[in-house]
Amino acid sequence: MTESMPYAEAVTEFEPVIGLEVHVELGTESKMFCSCPTTFGAEPNTQVCPVCLGLPGSMPVMNGAAIESIIRMGLALNCSVVEWCRMARKNYFYPDMPKDYQVSQYDEPICVDGYLDVTVTTDDGPRVFRVEIERVHMEEDTGKLTHAGGATGRIHGADYSLVDYNRAGIPLVEIVTKPVTGTGALAPEVARAYVTELRDIMRGLGVSDVKMEEGSLRCDANVSLNRPGADWGTRSETKNVNSLRSVERAVRSEIERQAGVLAAGGRVTQETRHFHEDTGQTTPGRSKEQAEDYRYFPEPDLVPIAPDPAWVEELRASLPEQPSIHRARLAEQWGIGDFEMATLVNAGVLGLVEETVAAGVSPDAARKWWAGELTRVANEREVEPGELGVSPTDIGRIEELIASGSLNDKLARQVFEGIMAGEGSADEVVAARGLAVVSDDGALLAAIDEALAAQPDIAEKIKAGKVQAAGAIVGAVMKATRGQADAGKVRELLLERLGVAE
Numbered sequence: 052m053t054e055s056m057p058y059a060e061a062v063t064e065f066e067p068v069i070g071l072e073v074h075v076e077l078g079t080e081s082k083m084f085c086s087c088p089t090t091f092g093a094e095p096n097t098q099v100c101p102v103c104l105g106l107p108g109s110m111p112v113m114n115g116a117a118i119e120s121i122i123r124m125g126l127a128l129n130c131s132v133v134e135w136c137r138m139a140r141k142n143y144f145y146p147d148m149p150k151d152y153q154v155s156q157y158d159e160p161i162c163v164d165g166y167l168d169v170t171v172t173t174d175d176g177p178r179v180f181r182v183e184i185e186r187v188h189m190e191e192d193t194g195k196l197t198h199a200g201g202a203t204g205r206i207h208g209a210d211y212s213l214v215d216y217n218r219a220g221i222p223l224v225e226i227v228t229k230p231v232t233g234t235g236a237l238a239p240e241v242a243r244a245y246v247t248e249l250r251d252i253m254r255g256l257g258v259s260d261v262k263m264e265e266g267s268l269r270c271d272a273n274v275s276l277n278r279p280g281a282d283w284g285t286r287s288e289t290k291n292v293n294s295l296r297s298v299e300r301a302v303r304s305e306i307e308r309q310a311g312v313l314a315a316g317g318r319v320t321q322e323t324r325h326f327h328e329d330t331g332q333t334t335p336g337r338s339k340e341q342a343e344d345y346r347y348f349p350e351p352d353l354v355p356i357a358p359d360p361a362w363v364e365e366l367r368a369s370l371p372e373q374p375s376i377h378r379a380r381l382a383e384q385w386g387i388g389d390f391e392m393a394t395l396v397n398a399g400v401l402g403l404v405e406e407t408v409a410a411g412v413s414p415d416a417a418r419k420w421w422a423g424e425l426t427r428v429a430n431e432r433e434v435e436p437g438e439l440g441v442s443p444t445d446i447g448r449i450e451e452l453i454a455s456g457s458l459n460d461k462l463a464r465q466v467f468e469g470i471m472a473g474e475g476s477a478d479e480v481v482a483a484r485g486l487a488v489v490s491d492d493g494a495l496l497a498a499i500d501e502a503l504a505a506q507p508d509i510a511e512k513i514k515a516g517k518v519q520a521a522g523a524i525v526g527a528v529m530k531a532t533r534g535q536a537d538a539g540k541v542r543e544l545l546l547e548r549l550g551v552a553e
């Protein structure tokens with residue numbers, strides 16, 4: 052295997068071109084072509100019928116709510132909605148697809164030519180990139196295979212495979228970008244920002260719960276590299292990247308890998324690849340089929356779709372506030388600038404900050420915890436901040452305890468640690484771990500006397516007017532109280548004790 056090229060070098064020698072295909076599972080109550088329910092996590096093969104199992108003689112009927120959702124999605128992504136289009140059959144065999152074809156759209160997508168502006172933070176401030184959208188089309192989801200008996204859950208090494216058709220026929224929308232060029236070294240950040248923005252728009256529209264961890268939003272990332280000025284290179288397609296963080300990592304590792312291949316005089320293979328969360332690397336899947344391999348043809352069992360232009364205009368008029376406008380409004384309410392806002396968006400915590408503010412926490416405190424300590428821990432653990440197990444209510448309670456003087460920031464971090472470790476609510480962690488600011492002057496003075504006695508030379512220095520030496524004693528007291536004292540208060544008491552003015 053060829054060595055990867057370090058990232059900084061790779062983006063100096065080559066220009067990346069990326070393309071993103073995002074699948075959004077719609078949150079409609081019933082499936083695309085039948086009335087089966089779509090509840091996530093139901094007992095396998097309990098939400099199926101002759102239509103979604105592809106039994107002979109069954110006839111599909113289009114779900115009107117799904118069409119309405121996709122048109123709203125297209126409009127929110129600045130697309131044109133076509134006057135007339137058809138569904139198509141995409142023919143291939145896969146055991147999770149009972150009909151042996153997928154009803155999709157091919158040369159007649161329902162929404163075309165849109166764009167989405169995304170912002171990434173750089174050392175020189177926020178930069179906006181326009182990601183052009185080629186098409187937004189409808190299709191049905193497949194079932195789900197579980198490979199059992201092996202160590203990895205993959206088909207290799209498995210003893211047998213199980214198939215659950217509950218997901219087969221759930222409406223799926225595919226959003227495909229045009230090739231995105233000119234991002235240079237920022238390609239991974241642009242990819243992540245795009246998927247984040249897309250997710251927020253879909254959430255705002257209420258068309259899907261867009262949970263990447265449950266697969267209701269899935270991203271495939273195409274990457275190719277070319278020498279500056281040369282034609283575009285051959286692309287690889289990394290499939291089903293299932294977190295925002297992984298989108299960024301997958302693009303980055305593909306750039307490093309392809310640069311290594313090209314620099315060694317090799318050729319990039321057109322293929323699908325799989326991203327591995329644990330190693331941060333991609334490995335080859337199957338070689339990529341061409342469109343003609345699927346023998347697409349218009350779906351004969353469904354009537355064409357011809358949305359009434361007046362209805363489309365009604366849907367356009369009823370779209371919710373765009374996330375960019377929503378963010379501008381929040382920034383004004385919270386008194387923060389573009390840079391701070393972009394930081395929250397890129398850390399994936401804007402929604403969490405918003406919920407925390409709604410739970411009664413001040414915007415400054417909500418931002419401080421989510422963009423600071425909690426983002427740091429999330430990065431360290433390689434998870435999303437929302438998966439840490441800390442709720443807006445927890446932050447509200449911790450802030451109350453800080454305001455009342457029972458906790459300081461240092462102790463609060465320990466409370467978060469306990470909550471994330473599953474030790475219960477903020478109050479339960481405080482009680483179980485015995486966390487509380489020592490505010491009793493008597494106890495603090497005793498600790499101060501002890502520290503002074505242990506370091507008489509420093510005590511003399513302070514008495515002689517070298518107030519900066521007080522830090523050593525304050526530090527010793529903080530250590531003795533396991534951080535449970537207010538350092539400012541200790542300093543005040545110490546100087547008072549020695550009769551020294553600040």
Ligand SMILES: [Zn+2]
Nearest residue numbers: 085087100103
């Ligand atoms: Zn069904």
